[in-house]
Amino acid sequence: MSVVEIRGIKKHFGDVRAVDGVDLSVHKGELLVLLGPSGCGKTTLLRMIAGLEQPTGGDILIGDEVVTNLPPRARHIAMVFQSYALYPHMTVFDNIAFPLKARGIPKEERRAKVENAAGLLAIESLLHRKPRQLSGGQRQRVALARAMVRSPRVMLLDEPLSNLDAQQRASARDELQQFQRQMGITTIFVTHDQIEAMGLGDRIVVMHDGQMRQVGTPQEVYYDSADTFVATFLGSPGINLVHRADYILGFRPEHFLPKDVLAADEEKCVSFTYDVTRIEYLGADRLLYGNLVGIPSDVKTMSRLPTTVPVTVEAGQQYEFVIREQDLRFFDHTTGKRTAPREIGE
Amino acid sequence: MNLLYRAKRGLLYATVALFCFFSASPFLWMIITTFKQDRDLYRSKNNPFLFNDPPTLDNLRVLFFETKYTTFLWNSFFVGVVVVIITLAIAIPAAYSLTRMSGRWGEQAGIAIFLVYLVPPTLLFIPFFRVISKIGLVDSIWSLVLVYPTISVPFCTWLLMGFFKSIPIDLEEAAMVDGYSRLMAFVKVVMPLSVSGIIAVIVFTFTLTLHEFIYALTFISSSAHRTLSVGVPIELVRGDVFYWQSLMAAAVIVAIPVGIVYDFFLDHLVAGLTMGAVKG
DSSP: OEEEEEEEEEEEETTEEEEEEEEEEEETTOEEEEEOSTTSSHHHHHHHHHTSSOOSEEEEEETTEEOTTSOGGGSOEEEEOTTOOOOTTSOHHHHHHHHHHHTTOOHHHHHHHHHHHHHHTTOGGGTTSOGGGSOHHHHHHHHHHHHHTTOOSEEEEESTTTTSOHHHHHHHHHHHHHHHHHHTOOEEEEESOHHHHHHHOSEEEEEETTEEEEEEOHHHHHHTOSBHHHHHHSSSSOOEEEEOSSEEEEEOGGGOEEHHHHHTTOOOEEEEEEEEEEEEEOSSEEEEEEEETTOOOSSOEEEEEETTSOOOOOTTOEEEEEEEGGGOEEEETTTOBEEOOOOOOO | OHHHHHHHHHHHHHHHHHHHHHHHHHHHHHHHHHTOOHHHHHOTTSOTTSOSSOOOSHHHHIIIIISOHHHHHHHHHHHHHHHHHHHHHHHHHHHHHHHHTSHHHHHHHHHHHHHHHTSOHHHHHHHHHHHHHHTTOTTSHHHHHHHTHHHHHHHHHHHHHHHHHHSOHHHHHHHHHTTOOHHHHIIIIIHHHTHHHHHHHHHHHHHHHHHOOHHHHHHOOSGGGOOHHHHHHHHHEETTEEOHHHHHHHHHHHHHHHHHHHHHTHHHHHHHHHHHHHHO
16 A cells, blocks of 8 residues: 555746656555665655645655645644754754644643653653754654654655764664654655765665656665666666767676686676776675776776675786676666667677 | 962953943933932033932933823833734735745745835935824824834845744755644744744834934924823923933833843844844
């Protein structure tokens, strides 16, 4: 059963097509991630679901009810803003109780619900503080508590982790996912950070220029990218794309390995002579930059070689590198869309 | 070290004390003058800060029983309160809609509105008098109630725009998602966060009505309808005779309570005026 259904939704700001015809259905209890570079329309899409932005065309259904023209307050949803948007003049308790007050829930029940939510997020001791007395991580928890306290049909999160530093972010990601699983709240999460998306999402929607490029599990969008945009956007570094006569050949750096490493598997492989020009040691991995001999290209072809693999590679040398055929991806050279595998003519 | 610190503190307090005396001395002088006899006041060799003759209450008797001072007080208070209410009722929604709803035009319109404030009353009192007489409000305090907002509304709208602009729109949107209408989001989130601005508006407007002179002089002709700023000088300057002691009393009786009330709001007021200045 889908909790949120989006049908042909569009949002144009003058000539700019921020969102240009998106169809999407969000399943009950899942954590769906909207992923894309800045300006791809993901936040606009989220704001339209919240009712903060009026779509130019199309419909939004929440729980089988068309809500396209309803104001935010009538949609029974919750949203966590990038800035957390905690009310600075209220205590943490009043912040969390605020959506309950709007629904006219009696005082005693309100107190019980707020305390329950605070307990789940381990912020009971902060209830009497004001938002300015909280750290970034604590503010995020308060914002989450305020979102879940009303038992919303959908919880919308707009880059809630981007204000945290790198260390806090990893633990916040873990807590957020546990919390979402535990509560079973259907959640839509907007981010431009692919690590967050891959780590958190049950499914990922990759967006670009107002359009949906692919929807799928993290594995699907990564290994079976629908087009060259998705393939290069995901992964760090992104996929290698080699332009041939009438198609584009794609392979991930971690699949492009020295012959000695892969030959033992006796699988069908494609081999290239690889001219290594530079090596970066990244601790766990070695990142190789180089060119495929005989195939001119503007971009360096990269290989990600785990340090644990006992192979010596030096810059300025040529090596025989191979890719298993199952790891090769083919894209149309004009549209960039994924195409069927084909024979590779040298 | 300790000695240097003490010297610095001492100098600081001395400076503060000097400024306190400097600010308070006009009021002190006024209060002392209020209770002086004529003979004491007019002899130029007497120290103005000391009673050379015994103090008297006679000047207060003149003020309260021989002039319509209590009527002036009431008129000024009444006009002030009504004008403050009108100003808030117009300037708050105007400033809010200009900051939130009209995009780039809002800012331009805000500046245009502020320019209206710069047109001086000396230029406007004759056309305004025509308007007032057409609608039959000559010699009525309602003429002042009608005209004062033309000065206060533009300035206060501009002042409040600076405030509303400084409140992140996320907060209102969060309130709307949390189950409130735009109006309730405004009342519950924006208003409490712009208290300083609203207090600045109240103080500015009330002070304006209290000291405004040209409109009050030209629109009102009978003493029963006069406000303080015009009534007091007209009644207590008779020909070329200044009733200095009663004039001082009339001024100080108003100034001190107003000063005390403003002082309660001082922190808000400073935040209000400076914030409007920076963000506006």
